[in-house]
Structure formats: structure tokens, C-alpha cells
Amino acid sequence: PSGAQGWFINMRRAKFKDPRVREALINAFDFEWTNKTIMYGAYARTVSPFQNSDMVAEGSPSPDELKVLEPFRGQVPDEVFGSPYVPPVSDGSGQDRTMLRRAAQLLNEAGYVIKDGKRVLPSGEVFTIEFLVDEPSLQPHHAPYIKNLGTLGIEATFRLIDAVQYRARVEDFDFDITMERFSASATPGDSMRPFFSSQAAATKGSYNLAGITNPAIDALIERIIAAETRTELTTVCRAFDRVFRAGRYWVPQWYRNTHPIAYWDQFS
DSSP, X not given: OOOXXXXXEOTTSGGGOSHHHHHHHHHTOOHHHHHHHTSTTOOXXXXXXXXXXXXXXXXXXXXXXXXXXXXXXXXXXXXXXSSOOOOOOOOSSSSXXXXXXXXXXXXXXXXXXXXXXXXXXXXXXXXXXXXXXXXXXXXXXXXXXXXXXXHTTOEEEEEEOOHHHHHHHHHTTOOSEEEEEEOOOSSOSGGGHHHHOHHHHTSTTOSOTTOOOOHHHHHHHHHHHHOOSHHHHHHHHHHHHHHHHHTTOEEEOEEOSSOOOOOOOTTO
């Protein structure tokens, strides 16, 4: 498993509570352009926290997955019972009009309208986003994303701080959006709690950066921990994946789907 890397959206802040707003932020990121222009086409798109493993949900749920998911019908989005959410693929232009139009539509539906050229919250405040980062090499990856958010009327900024201050703010959940990569186990279990459970969301310093508090996810984590066979574990993880992806808790980034090797033929 390659793990989960992306921009995690802090839902503890009221402006990010609506899933339509979070989906709009996903639509504003042009992975195809970023990969081609900044990363030499070396990466593939991440769609799941179980990326690069057989625990990634695909297509419609199997009969066994439906048995796991059925108790949550009505508590989770209907899409959980169909094909799992996958981030849209852009035209690679860096400013895909179809994706941005969809993002604007979602924001309007959520009540985040344009007023005097600025996107405003239902409260009337200007919609601002601060990307909190401690690594200057990531600035090129943020710049085109921030530009697209500006096209939507969102005032987004890149905030670079030192590592100590960054760690203190992240542990205190004092951020709008931050970039993080989590390693994933080939056999998920109790390690899921610090990343996705409601208890972790309320625990300062936990890895639940998005502030996920979802009873269905809590219950599925317990099912994952209690799984007695590999087949059962895989089935429940795929069910979890469907529920997690339906929540739009993050803007998925990228992973390496190859192992690069450098060699020096010093004996030729």
C-alpha cells in the first residue's frame, strides 16, 4: 500500500462542514497539469487511503460488501451503494473549465455565492483558505491550485512556517488545509483509530487532521479490527473505503506506482 497523501480539509471550521464545498475544492485541483508540468509525469493519482492494495473499492459493492454496508443505509450518502467516488480527470490545461464550472455550481448550491467579485460564506464573510506548509519545495504544487481557487472567487494563500511552529499548529488543529502523507499497513487494524475515528478527532495531536466524526466509519473501524480472516478484512476495508471517499474529507494527491532505480555502470 502506498498510503494516503493529500490536502486534508479541517472540518472543525464551519466553512468546511458542507461536503459540497469540499467537493468543490477537489474539482479546483488539476492533478493532470501538476503531474505533467511540475512532476515530469512521474506520479499516479491517489483515490483511496488504501491506494495500491486490494482493499481499494472498485465498481459496485459485492454482495459481501453490501451485507457490511446495509446497516448504514440512510446514515451514509446513497453513492456508497454504487461506484465509489473518484476525483475528476482534467483536460491537463491547468484550468479545466468544466471542472471549475462544476466547482462553482457546488459552491452556489451550498450558499457560497459571488458578491462584489468575491466568494462569500452564507454569513456574508469572504471565503478565505490558508494552506499551512513547512516545506518550501511544495510551493510550485500549491501555486496553480491557489490560482484556480482565485478563479472561483476564493481568497487562498500559501503560509510557509518553520517545522516547530508547523507541528504545534497541526497538533492543535489550528489550520484550514494542510498537506500530509500517511503510511498504510498491509493489514489495517487498530492503527485506523488515530487517523479516522471520532475519538481521535477530539484528541489534540492525533492524525485525524480532517476532524472526521462519522458513526459509520467508527463502526467499520471496529469491524476491521475484529475481522478474523483476510477475506473478511478485505471486504470490510472496501466498505470503509466507500464510506470514507463519499465524505470528501481530503483533496487526494499522488503516489509513485513504480520503483525508480538509479545505477552507474562504472565497469563498461
